[in-house]
Amino acid sequence: MAERMAPLTLSDAAVERVKAMVSGRDKPTLGIRIGVRTKGCSGLSYTLEFAEEKGPMDEVVETRGVTVLIDPKATMFILGTEMDFVEEKLQSGFVFRNPNEKGRCGCGESFHV
Numbered sequence: 001m002a003e004r005m006a007p008l009t010l011s012d013a014a015v016e017r018v019k020a021m022v023s024g025r026d027k028p029t030l031g032i033r034i035g036v037r038t039k040g041c042s043g044l045s046y047t048l049e050f051a052e053e054k055g056p057m058d059e060v061v062e063t064r065g066v067t068v069l070i071d072p073k074a075t076m077f078i079l080g081t082e083m084d085f086v087e088e089k090l091q092s093g094f095v096f097r098n099p100n101e102k103g104r105c106g107c108g109e110s111f112h113v
Contacts, residue, residue, distance in 0.1 A: 007075055008034065008061050008068060009082045014094065017085040018066045025050060031067030036074040044077060046096055
C-alpha cells in the first residue's frame, strides 16, 4: 500500500514558533488548529487558533513535538502545504506554501484553488 501524503508539513522555524506560542499560554493547549474561511478578493484565507482538544473529525499532524489539527473543511484545500514562519524587518508571521493554489490576491490576504 502506498504511503499517504502528509496533509501539512512544517518548517523548522514554524515548529519552533508553534512550540513557543503553545508554551506561552496560561491554559492547557493541545496544539494549533488550521482552517480556511471565505475572505478577501480571491475567496479563501487561512485561519489559526489554539486547540485545547481534538474535534471529532480533525486531521492530526504530529511533528517534532508539535501537534497541528486541521479542520475537516480545510483538508482538501491545504493537502501538501508547507507551513513556515518568516521574520522580516517590518513583519513576521506564518506563510503557507500551498501547491493547490491557483492564484492569490494582490495583497496576499487570500487565495483560490
